Amino acid sequence: MKLLALETSCDETAFAILEDGERVLANLVASQEELHRRYGGIVPELASRKHMELILPLAYETLEKAGTLLTQIEAVAVTNGPGLIGSLVIGVSFAKALSFAQKIPLLAVDHINAHFLAAFLEEKKPPFPFLALVVSGGHTALFLVEDYLKFYLLGQTRDDAAGEAFDKVAKLLGLGYPGGRIISRLAEKGDPQSIPLPRPLLDKENFDFSFSGLKTAVVNFVKGLKKKGLPIPVHDLCASFEAAVVEVLVTKTLKALSVTRVQDLVIAGGVAANKRLRKEFQEAAQKMGFRLFLPRPEFCTDNAAMVGVAGYQKWLRGEFAGLDLDVYARSQFPRYK
Ligand SMILES: Nc1ncnc2c1ncn2[C@@H]1O[C@H](COP(=O)(O)OP(=O)(O)OP(=O)(O)O)[C@@H](O)[C@H]1O
Ligand SMILES: [Mg+2]
Structure with a gap:
């Protein structure tokens, strides 16, 4: 077909x-x-x-x-x-x-x-149920996926999406657009521990994310240096920012795996192309024994x-749309209970 x-x-x-x-x-x-x-x-x-x-x-x-x-x-x-x-x-x-x-x-x-569902384009396919972390330009959300078209939202960002935060920080630093790939390239030459940045909502007992505070912390850090006439350590800042985003995503996702007792994890969306994110999740999967499904970057x-x-x-399933099909700006996903 x-x-x-x-x-x-x-x-x-x-x-x-x-x-x-x-x-x-x-x-x-x-x-x-x-x-x-x-x-x-x-x-x-x-x-x-x-x-x-x-x-x-x-x-x-x-x-x-x-x-x-x-x-x-x-x-x-x-x-x-x-x-x-x-x-x-x-x-x-x-x-x-x-x-x-x-x-x-x-x-x-x-x-x-x-x-x-991009995970199904790869040879090794995830079994149901699995957890899915979608990290993209407009979304940061965790789902429990029971079937291809049946899934429940565990938590999502309250403000900026992870990709959006990458793009905004890149813009602030005058690095260009889209920011994710540029920041991640510059981060390779920086020290991820050099600049202390917040890890928003890390110890909260829910699966929500927030990245706008992290972005503001970067803004304030840059302002402080500019006021003193000091140069901006771009590589270190990119590395520290990327590390903060990745740490929050990994920690929250691991918590969700443990709460739901699900053994399989899919990560998708543009930010899932990020090398540090892929590496940290791969390491966590090895250490904790869950199975990880990471579509190749172009998927x-x-x-x-x-x-x-x-x-x-x-x-x-014969679920065909009619010619009256409409479009929508935002999704309303059913909540995981
Ligand atoms: N290597 C990377 N590291 C971090 N972020 C990245 C990387 N590559 C792409 N991104 C980010 O991924 C986002 C684009 O992803 P994607 O195409 O899935 O999003 P979108 O379609 O714009 O948003 P949505 O899927 O939420 O509608 C951008 O914010 C971009 O900066
Ligand atoms: Mg997208």
Whole structure:
């Protein structure tokens, strides 16, 4: 069964073709990084216009890469939220048109659900139930996942997402956009213990996160140095900031594993591409004996292959969307009790 998946929730236009929900025949991502860089963040109106420009040529390119004819595509899966409304509308309208013209089912996918299902694109697949930590540009959340499309929220960020904090700190230091990858590269040459930074909500008895206080601590540290006319130790600051984010994510997640007594952990979302995060979780898994499922970095950042995994599960269940399918900016996930 061949399925075409697309993703336009943010600033990546992405298409993939999957066979039987797991074999990736093509996976293409057109990033808009260049376009938004000079603004130091995503400009929603520019993002949707760019999606319009890229969507059709990228669809053709994906079919060609996969050696597939449009007539061989049996269903179309699309992200309809959460994300930027204008960007989502472009992808969803495209998918509706394709579904209508080709008379194939339309499958609506939640972007966060798709992020953790990226783990199924790897050879070693997680067994249910598992815990999923989604760390991305807009989300930092822990889920108990009972089945592909059935999952419960244990906790999430109360303010900034981890990726957002990376991006804001990078902007503050004038390092460029998007910040995660840049900070993580500079951090490699710094001492993660050199600058004391807070670990927000670390000892609270819940699974919520907060990263805006950490960002403010970085702001104050930089202000203090500037006032004294001292240089900013960029490498050390990046390393210390990254270490603080990673420590909070690891500690909270380990606590959730122990409380739920779940043995399998999936980590996904753009920040899951972070080397320090991957290394610390790998070490913890070895030490504590849980199994870790880390999708390769290109399946962590936004892509359509992960949307295809979720879409395929909807197709199997006959959960088809109608042409009245709407988009949404935020997800409401059921709570873990
Ligand atoms: N190596 C890295 N280290 C830390 N952060 C990273 C790294 N690579 C990417 N990121 C961060 O990941 C985020 C992008 O991830 P992703 O594409 O999943 O997010 P998004 O789609 O914008 O948000 P969401 O999935 O919540 O809608 C950015 O904030 C970016 O800075
Ligand atoms: Mg994302």
